[in-house]
Amino acid sequence: MAQQDGPTLVFRIVKGPSKFDLMVSLMNGDMNSRWLVKFEYKNSDSVIKIHSSMNVRIESLCREDGGGESWIFTGYKVTETGLLLKVKGYYYLPGRSGTISYTE
16 A cells, blocks of 8 residues: 655646647757746635745646546646746646646
8 A cells, every 4th residue: 555645735726828838838848948837826725825826847748538628737846946846737728727736
């Protein structure tokens, strides 16, 4: 059985990128020059309310269903200092909404 390291903080995406921006972030550039997409997010399950945004370099996209509107993604949050933090999430294009969380 896999060991769980504790609860994962999941943020609710309230405004995200277009399909074109997701595609360009995945396919354009090299490791030093990549297109970043912006996700605005909130956490509604906490006493401390957070509403912020993060710039993400998309590393993978996978269709969540056959419709082409729901996607599972992985990538890296790029901090102001250039640090890369691994993220994963679910994204629904018509609503520009979904979830995003940090991974190992």
